[in-house]
Amino acid sequence: MNDTERIAQLRTILHRLNHEYYVLNAPSVTDREFDEMMHELQQLEQLHPECYDPNSPTQRVGSDLSNDFATVVHKRPMLSLSNTYNRQEVADFYQRVSEGLHGQPFDVCCELKFDGLSISLHYEHRRLVRAVTRGDGEKGDDVTANVRTIRSIPLELPVDTDCPDTFEIRGEVLMPWASFDRLNQQRQEAEEPLFANPRNAASGTLKSKDSRVVAGRGLDAYLYYLLGDELPATGHYQCLLAARQWGFQVSRHIRLAHSLQEIYDYIDYWDQERHHLPIATDGIVLKVNSFAQQRSLGLTAKSPRWAIAYKFQAEQAQTTLRQVVFQVGRTGAVTPVANMDPVLLAGTTVRRATLHNADVLEALQLHVGDQVLVEKGGEIIPKIVGVAQESLDNPDRGLPIHFPAHCPACGHRLVHYEGEAAHYCPNETGCTPLILGRIEHFISRKAMNISSLGPETVDEYYRQGLIRDAADLYQLSGLQLGNDQQRVKKILQSVAESRQVPFERVLFAIGIRFVGEIAAKALARHFGSMEALAAASVDDLLQVGGIGMVIAESVRAYFHDPSNRDFVSRLAAHGLQMQLSEAHRQAQSDRLSGKSVVISGVFARHSRDEYKTLIEQHGGRNVGSISAKTSFVLAGENMGPAKLEKARKLGVPLMSEDEFLALIQG
Numbered sequence: 001m002n003d004t005e006r007i008a009q010l011r012t013i014l015h016r017l018n019h020e021y022y023v024l025n026a027p028s029v030t031d032r033e034f035d036e037m038m039h040e041l042q043q044l045e046q047l048h049p050e051c052y053d054p055n056s057p058t059q060r061v062g063s064d065l066s067n068d069f070a071t072v073v074h075k076r077p078m079l080s081l082s083n084t085y086n087r088q089e090v091a092d093f094y095q096r097v098s099e100g101l102h103g104q105p106f107d108v109c110c111e112l113k114f115d116g117l118s119i120s121l122h123y124e125h126r127r128l129v130r131a132v133t134r135g136d137g138e139k140g141d142d143v144t145a146n147v148r149t150i151r152s153i154p155l156e157l158p159v160d161t162d163c164p165d166t167f168e169i170r171g172e173v174l175m176p177w178a179s180f181d182r183l184n185q186q187r188q189e190a191e192e193p194l195f196a197n198p199r200n201a202a203s204g205t206l207k208s209k210d211s212r213v214v215a216g217r218g219l220d221a222y223l224y225y226l227l228g229d230e231l232p233a234t235g236h237y238q239c240l241l242a243a244r245q246w247g248f249q250v251s252r253h254i255r256l257a258h259s260l261q262e263i264y265d266y267i268d269y270w271d272q273e274r275h276h277l278p279i280a281t282d283g284i285v286l287k288v289n290s291f292a293q294q295r296s297l298g299l300t301a302k303s304p305r306w307a308i309a310y311k312f313q314a315e316q317a318q319t320t321l322r323q324v325v326f327q328v329g330r331t332g333a334v335t336p337v338a339n340m341d342p343v344l345l346a347g348t349t350v351r352r353a354t355l356h357n358a359d360v361l362e363a364l365q366l367h368v369g370d371q372v373l374v375e376k377g378g379e380i381i382p383k384i385v386g387v388a389q390e391s392l393d394n395p396d397r398g399l400p401i402h403f404p405a406h407c408p409a410c411g412h413r414l415v416h417y418e419g420e421a422a423h424y425c426p427n428e429t430g431c432t433p434l435i436l437g438r439i440e441h442f443i444s445r446k447a448m449n450i451s452s453l454g455p456e457t458v459d460e461y462y463r464q465g466l467i468r469d470a471a472d473l474y475q476l477s478g479l480q481l482g483n484d485q486q487r488v489k490k491i492l493q494s495v496a497e498s499r500q501v502p503f504e505r506v507l508f509a510i511g512i513r514f515v516g517e518i519a520a521k522a523l524a525r526h527f528g529s530m531e532a533l534a535a536a537s538v539d540d541l542l543q544v545g546g547i548g549m550v551i552a553e554s555v556r557a558y559f560h561d562p563s564n565r566d567f568v569s570r571l572a573a574h575g576l577q578m579q580l581s582e583a584h585r586q587a588q589s590d591r592l593s594g595k596s597v598v599i600s601g602v603f604a605r606h607s608r609d610e611y612k613t614l615i616e617q618h619g620g621r622n623v624g625s626i627s628a629k630t631s632f633v634l635a636g637e638n639m640g641p642a643k644l645e646k647a648r649k650l651g652v653p654l655m656s657e658d659e660f661l662a663l664i665q666g
């Protein structure tokens, strides 16, 4: 067998294994065998750029090509469904259909309503050719590159698949709870804003410009609507069963109902059972099964007459609003939080609900003492959705609640940045929650890791006047800290030990806005010392891999402020690491001096930005595109075929990441 044949064979096998694993949940080989075959395919594809195929199983990792989504007009508009909320409305639908069909018997396909975003997939000759979002129903975004990374969506159907030459299949892209929780956990650690629910997370992810981001987020998809000129059956349900046979993930919970009672049974069952599903659902979809009957019922402008959605009641409770407090977070963002009389909701006792921001608060028009309606919908945190009629009618309502113009903690006027919903207290050096937040960040695990101190202790020391900022931690003495000798010793020791924490983490710890762990590392390695960084211009900063305008300007602004400079020099005086250690410095060399290096592909050991920094640290230059002057290409997995071809033509050598690391380590 030659390489080309082997590539074809591996692709077929891997498509099948992928289906077994992600759709059937029944893998027939071990992960290791799977990985080995994938690896072999990757290597062969690298040797044979002419065999490039965007639908190859190797392409699921995404690429760094920026996605600018083209707009695509839907061949058949993507309609939405009209909603119903109770049995009566379902009965009305059933009655309308029955009348529309002049009393003919009919079946209804009952399905879960997945809470994600709808997608239209087009297949030609068994291959996925295009994936388009719903958009406005008439036209949507071409998100094919991103959709290719979703493992449960087949890129290619097996040769013997009995499907039409061309067809469209629609469904829902969603983020399972497990992926959602993991993503929000990561975002919390990185102090990035959390996604409110899996639907927002799925939609934000699918519209990402970088398909590698999509590949890492664990999206999934269920298909629920087959369209085309030649369909395998005369009914919707049977078509879905056929699509499942072809390899699509079709829900196991679709049922045909022959009466209104069977529809009610389905609704009642899932109203409870849905809480045990690994994905979010927000209702049931009911579709008249026969295509002939669907045609005879027809469409309205917005939705078909042959289908409706029944929305689950979000669990709701009523209780008394006691007060709204305005919490000032570490970043200065002010969040209104409602305190209520405890009430049981979806299995937990709820006392507090976030009101998110000024817009949400003002829209609710709350008054102290109101009877409020609290809901737990797709969101995890309960929210107030409205005021009960009895309070609206009450002539003796309490005082109206408004968002403050000034910081509830320090009185400074709040600011509101263009395009952001939050209001912020900008008083970084004078507002207690901001100061405490900065100290807490300073001592946190990924920063100075002063583990013997926690938020309560920091709070206590601050209130006793022992510390005003993090630098004061280094002049605490045992005498001030109370009688618990053991504890005092531990605290002093871990403060002292933090003097050895490397420069890059000190840089992260001082809390320059937008400078997270990764940026701090890049800046530390590039500039080598706090002094050099403080002296850097915006242009200097922009030279660093991974540093854009927002970070560059924030760093400049930080060092421009005398109180920050004073803080940093006090830290220096206390002996903190203000420059790269000798070991780090020695890691630098001139082994790449005079070399210009192109980085391409996906890497296992370091990120692209880290490689960029490494190239610079060793005297080389990282350039964007291959030319005759390029010394070599640092080539990862899945390097683009165009780049491969160009390198080959110009005789530019490729170097793997292992070879590269060996080279710079001498």
Ligand code: IVH
Binding pocket: 079, 080, 081, 082, 111, 112, 113, 114, 115, 116, 117, 118, 134, 172, 224, 225, 285, 304, 307, 309
């Ligand atoms: S069928 C003409 N089936 O709900 C019928 N939609 O409000 C088109 N959805 O845009 C849709 N689960 O995003 C259908 N089993 C299901 C669904 C479903 C979720 C979403 C879909 C659609 C919206 C309609």
